[in-house]
Amino acid sequence: MASLEEVARRAQVSTATASRALNGRGRVSDATRARVRDAADALGYVVSASASSLATGRTLSIGVLVPLLDRWFYSSVLDGIATRLAPRGYDLTLYNLTDSPEQRRHLFQTSLRRGRVDAVVALSLLLTDDEIDQLLALRLPVVGLGAPSPRLATLRVDDTAVARTATGHLLDLGHRRIAHIGQSTTEAAGSGIHSLDIPTLRRQGFEQALRDAGVEPAGFVAADFTIDGGHRAARELLAGPDRPTAIFAASDEMAFGALFAARELGLEVPGDLSVVGVDGHEMSDFFGLTTIAQFPHGQGERAAEAILGLLEDGHEPAGTALPFELVVRTSTSPPR
Amino acid sequence: MASLEEVARRAQVSTATASRALNGRGRVSDATRARVRDAADALGYVVSASASSLATGRTLSIGVLVPLLDRWFYSSVLDGIATRLAPRGYDLTLYNLTDSPEQRRHLFQTSLRRGRVDAVVALSLLLTDDEIDQLLALRLPVVGLGAPSPRLATLRVDDTAVARTATGHLLDLGHRRIAHIGQSTTEAAGSGIHSLDIPTLRRQGFEQALRDAGVEPAGFVAADFTIDGGHRAARELLAGPDRPTAIFAASDEMAFGALFAARELGLEVPGDLSVVGVDGHEMSDFFGLTTIAQFPHGQGERAAEAILGLLEDGHEPAGTALPFELVVRTSTSPPR
DNA sequence: CTGAAAGCGCTTACAG
DNA sequence: CTGAAAGCGCTTACAG
Numbered sequence: 001m002a003s004l005e006e007v008a009r010r011a012q013v014s015t016a017t018a019s020r021a022l023n024g025r026g027r028v029s030d031a032t033r034a035r036v037r038d039a040a041d042a043l044g045y046v047v048s049a050s051a052s053s054l055a056t057g058r059t060l061s062i063g064v065l066v067p068l069l070d071r072w073f074y075s076s077v078l079d080g081i082a083t084r085l086a087p088r089g090y091d092l093t094l095y096n097l098t099d100s101p102e103q104r105r106h107l108f109q110t111s112l113r114r115g116r117v118d119a120v121v122a123l124s125l126l127l128t129d130d131e132i133d134q135l136l137a138l139r140l141p142v143v144g145l146g147a148p149s150p151r152l153a154t155l156r157v158d159d160t161a162v163a164r165t166a167t168g169h170l171l172d173l174g175h176r177r178i179a180h181i182g183q184s185t186t187e188a189a190g191s192g193i194h195s196l197d198i199p200t201l202r203r204q205g206f207e208q209a210l211r212d213a214g215v216e217p218a219g220f221v222a223a224d225f226t227i228d229g230g231h232r233a234a235r236e237l238l239a240g241p242d243r244p245t246a247i248f249a250a251s252d253e254m255a256f257g258a259l260f261a262a263r264e265l266g267l268e269v270p271g272d273l274s275v276v277g278v279d280g281h282e283m284s285d286f287f288g289l290t291t292i293a294q295f296p297h298g299q300g301e302r303a304a305e306a307i308l309g310l311l312e313d314g315h316e317p318a319g320t321a322l323p324f325e326l327v328v329r330t331s332t333s334p335p336r
Numbered sequence: 337m338a339s340l341e342e343v344a345r346r347a348q349v350s351t352a353t354a355s356r357a358l359n360g361r362g363r364v365s366d367a368t369r370a371r372v373r374d375a376a377d378a379l380g381y382v383v384s385a386s387a388s389s390l391a392t393g394r395t396l397s398i399g400v401l402v403p404l405l406d407r408w409f410y411s412s413v414l415d416g417i418a419t420r421l422a423p424r425g426y427d428l429t430l431y432n433l434t435d436s437p438e439q440r441r442h443l444f445q446t447s448l449r450r451g452r453v454d455a456v457v458a459l460s461l462l463l464t465d466d467e468i469d470q471l472l473a474l475r476l477p478v479v480g481l482g483a484p485s486p487r488l489a490t491l492r493v494d495d496t497a498v499a500r501t502a503t504g505h506l507l508d509l510g511h512r513r514i515a516h517i518g519q520s521t522t523e524a525a526g527s528g529i530h531s532l533d534i535p536t537l538r539r540q541g542f543e544q545a546l547r548d549a550g551v552e553p554a555g556f557v558a559a560d561f562t563i564d565g566g567h568r569a570a571r572e573l574l575a576g577p578d579r580p581t582a583i584f585a586a587s588d589e590m591a592f593g594a595l596f597a598a599r600e601l602g603l604e605v606p607g608d609l610s611v612v613g614v615d616g617h618e619m620s621d622f623f624g625l626t627t628i629a630q631f632p633h634g635q636g637e638r639a640a641e642a643i644l645g646l647l648e649d650g651h652e653p654a655g656t657a658l659p660f661e662l663v664v665r666t667s668t669s670p671p672r
Numbered sequence: 673c674t675g676a677a678a679g680c681g682c683t684t685a686c687a688g
Numbered sequence: 689c690t691g692a693a694a695g696c697g698c699t700t701a702c703a704g
Contacts, residue, residue, distance in 0.1 A: 001449060003697060014675045019699055026700080027673055049450035050395065051697035053386035054680045061429070061452070069415035070408065070618075070633070079405035082432040086439060091452060093397070094428045096418040103422060113337065114385035116397070116427060227622055260622045282406075283619075286563055286596045297406070339681060350691045355683055362684080363689055387681035390696045 002043035011039035022047070053115075061091040062307060063117035065107075067125055069096055071225070072253070072281055073296050077123055077145065080300020088308055093117055097125055108134040119311045121303050122147050124198060141310040143317055145303045148197035153310075155302055157322040159198050162292045163205025163248070165326050166276045169290070170246040171209065174334045175274060177218040179244035180206045181233040181254050184222030202250045202278065218244040223254060230257025238265055238273070245335035246274040252281035252291055259287055259331065270333035280327065288330035295323065338379035346375035358383070389451075397427040398643060399453035401443075403461055405432055407561070408589070408617055409632050413459055413481065416636020424644055429453055433461055444470040455647045457639050458483050462533060477646040479653055481639045484533035489646075491639055493658040495534050498628050499541025499584070501662050502612045505626070506582045507545065510670045511610060513554040515580035516542045517569040517590050520558030538586045538614065554580040559590060566593025574601055574609070581671035582610040588617035588627050595623055595667065606669035616663065624666035631659065 008018035013032060020026035021036035022045075028036075039045075053059045062085055066074050078094075085092050093116060095107055108131055112120070120135065124146035127135070132151050135142055144154035170178050183199035203220070210217055221236050223229030230249055234257060237244060249255035255277030262273050269275060277284065280293025299322055306317035344354035349368060356362035357372035358381075364372075375381075389395045398421055402410050414430075421428050429452060431443055444467055448456070456471065460482035463471070468487050471478055480490035506514050519535035539556070546553055557572050559565030566585050570593060573580055585591035591613030595605060603609045613620065616629025635658055642653035 001451065004699095005697080015698075016676080016700075017674055020674085023699085029673055032673075044445075044449075046446055046449040048390070048697055049452040050386040050389035051680090052699080054384070054390050054682085055697080055699040057680080059386065069418060070411045072406065072408070072411075075406045075408075075411040078430075079432070082405060082430065086432065086434075086442075091447065092430045092432075094414075094418065094430045096415070096422065096428075098422075106422075109380075110382055111427065113380075113382040115337065116385040227619060231622070256619070256622070283563060283592070286567070286592070340683095341681080351682075352684075352692080353690055356690090359683085365689055368689075384681055387696090388683080390698085391681080391683040393696080 001048075002040075002045045004045070004047070006043055007036065007039045007045045010043065011035040059116060059118050060089055061093050061117045062304075063093045063095055063112065063120045065095045065097050065120060065122040065125055067097050067123060069094075073251070073279055074123060076296035077300035077303070080297040080302075081121060081304045082300075083297075084301045084304035084308070090118075090308070104131065112138055119143075119307045121145065121307050122152065123303075124148070126197060141307060143303055143307045143310065145299055146198055150196065153306075153317055155299065155306060155317060155322055157294050157299075157324050159201035160205035160208065162278055162294070162324050163202040163250075164209040165324070166248050166278065166292050167206050167209035169276060169326055169328070169332065170248060170274060171213050171215065173246075173274065173332060175246040176215050177242070177244045177335075178206075178210065178215070178246045178248060179219035179221070179237045180217065180248050180250070181221055181223055181230055181237070181258065182206075182250040183224060199250055206248055218242075223257075225251045225253060227253050227257040227260070230254030231261050232257070234258035234261035235265075238262065238267065244273070246332070247276070249275065249277045252277035252279040252284050252289060255289055255291070255331075256281075256283065256287055259289070269331050271336055274332040274335070276332055280325075284327075285329070290329045290332040291327050293325045293327050298323075337384075338376075338381045340381070340383070342379055343372065343375045343381045346379065347371040395452055395454050396425055397429050397453045398640075399429045399431055399448060399456045401431045401433050401456060401458040401461055403433050403459060405430075409587070409615055410459060412632035413636035413639070416633040416638075417457060417640045418636075419633075420637045420640035420644070426454075426644070440467065448474055455479075455643045457481065457643050458488065459639075460484070460534060477643060479639055479643045479646065481635055482534055486532065489642075489653055491635065491642060491653060491658055493630050493635075493660050495537035496541035496544065498614055498630070498660050499538040499586075500545040501660070502584050502614065502628050503542050503545035505612060505662055505664070505668065506584060506610060507549050507551065509582075509610065509668060511582040512551055513578070513580045513671075514542075514546065514551070514582045514584060515555035515557070515573045516553065516584050516586070517557055517559055517566055517573070517594065518542075518586040519560060535586055542584055554578075559593075561587045561589060563589050563593040563596070566590030567597050568593070570594035570597035571601070574598065574603065580609070582668070583612070585611065585613045588613035588615040588620050588625060591625055591627070591667075592617075592619065592623055595625070605667050607672055610668040610671070612668055616661075620663075621665070626665045626668040627663050629661045629663050634659075 008015040021028045021033040119141040122144045144152040147154045182203045221233035223233035277291040284291045309315040344351040357364045357369040455477040458480045480488040483490045518539045557569035559569035613627040620627045645651040
């Protein structure tokens with residue numbers, strides 16, 4: 001790889017001038033700039049990331065913290081982020097936050113502190129107070145997406161409203177026995193994790209909507225955000241004597257699981273059971289699933305824009321809530 | 337962030353010794369090493385990535401080239417790679433290879449040449465000869481995963497065998513009207529892209545199996561690797577007068593689409609139509625889909641190990657084919 | 673507008 | 689075993 005020095009020599013200028021000509025900072029005559037550019041092109045010169053970073057303190061790279069790489073939702077968000085970062089010349093360094101305490105510690109205490117990234121995007125992560133401290137101690141711009149902490153500038157959909165909308169849709173159809181499949185976060189409460197987390201907010205929205213309508217919840221089963229989780233939870237809910245006529249699942253994947261469970265039990269959807277999910281999963285259309293779409297790809301794009309805005313202009317992300325939308329399909333109808 | 341110099345001062349040694357004590361290269365007395373380590377801990381010192389890279393030429397980061405971030409298959413592979421990289425102290429820089437010619441050019445001519453990564457993993461990418469030239473010109477270790485080029489050290493499953501196994505399963509069940517949903521790569525052939533690409537290999541395997549059995553293909557429809565693609569293709573295949581009794585889809589997502597199409601058309605699976613996919617998608621179990629599982633997460637792990645082996649010991653990846661396995665479920669049976 | 677020089681924070685022969 | 693010094697490849701005040 002050619003160095004700046006070779007470029008400078010070929011263009012017959014100093015490296016200082018070559019540097020200025022190439023990166024556009026500082027005055028350089030048009031003629032000189034052209035000569036330097038030609039030399040750089042001829043030599044196929046590309047600035048060294050580490051040398052440039054060391055000199056400027058900027059890396060042109062954004063760190064993205066992801067809890068689960070292989071969930072559709074997160075990979076869509078990631079794709080959205082990548083889509084916006086690339087044209088701006090930023091690389092994306094991916095940090096997969098696992099459950100392993102040692103790995104997490106290493107991530108916060110070492111990886112992120114090596115100075116490899118200019119800013120961090122944290123995707124709906126459950127972080128401990130300590131971890132948030134460490135994140136803030138980086139003194140780097142940070143944007144959360146659905147992050148459950150008031151200490152992080154966060155883009156979020158109004159998850160309570162999402163749940164109220166979903167539940168309200170079922171109520172409007174006339175359902176009075178509505179159950180919820182969500183994620184239990186009781187353990188989380190004890191571990192210093194804030195309860196602004198998404199599953200809790202959705203559960204609260206569900207309960208609010210019912211309370212406002214004067215209806216008792218017809219059950220809650222905790223599950224993780226997978227088809228399998230939704231499947232098990234729905235089997236449990238549908239096994240009892242007076243089973244619900246409708247289920248609000250906290251994610252589309254959980255809702256798919258509920259649909260499979262209904263089919264196995266010989267229940268007709270929506271006749272015997274209505275199901276609503278959340279996400280607008282790419283497959284929800286095929287399943288005929290009524291859902292609250294929340295456009296994760298667009299969320300990723302927004303997060304990328306927010307972090308670039310913070311980084312380049314110091315603009316705090318606008319506090320507007322992210323959009324969501326009820327999409328009615330064939331998995332919901334009035335109860336029989 | 338504390339610098340090496342502060343650590344050295346606190347431990348009362350030179351930065352040279354502090355550096356040696358911390359990174360384990362060169363002789364340092366145990367007492368000195370302990371003092372330096374204590375000082376580093378006390379100051380929360382972490383080596384600067386850019387300074388260290390500039391001095392050593394190593395970045396401790398691996399670039400991963402991905403064609404599509406939001407496909408289950410690729411995000412599983414990515415997760416597998418991340419799983420293996422993190423414990424070895426490597427970061428993962430993600431490069432999303434889009435269809436945009438300018439973005440691709442920028443990626444190969446600039447991003448990858450900034451020296452930000454020590455090695456590259458390329459996931460089943462359709463690269464032009466030019467792009468491969470540029471990749472090789474990086475003089476970095478490169479490992480492909482399912483990459484359709486003999487010029488890249490590549491881990492791959494035997495895709496022809498995969499397709500023969502799937503097709504053979506249908507033949508064994510007694511099917512004689514078997515169609516294939518795959519991806520057309522005719523355009524690719526003209527653009528300097530090698531025809532070792534996966535869709536072509538699968539199609540060839542399909543044709544081989546039929547030829548060996550003396551059976552004529554009952555149709556081929558091109559589609560992209562999505563539910564929607566498989567859905568459309570299946571509708572087309574099933575619309576004709578003498579429709580196939582079985583479909584071999586080149587991916588599980590395509591197969592899901594075929595299952596939805598069958599349901600819409602009032603065809604019973606497997607009675608009226610048998611369907612086989614490829615991948616072992618997380619949802620295939622719920623769909624009862626017979627498939628050829630190929631364990632993408634494990635593929636990612638293998639790819640990560642291969643690139644680290646190349647990087648650290650210069651070991652070329654072992655040429656063993658990646659495993660696959662026929663998983664028979666309820667979407668296949670003998671034809672009526 | 674341009675260049676000489678210092679500096680970014682490490683690492684590593686080279687001496688001792 | 690340890691330190692002084694050069695060097696990795698840029699960038700950027702500072703002079704001119």
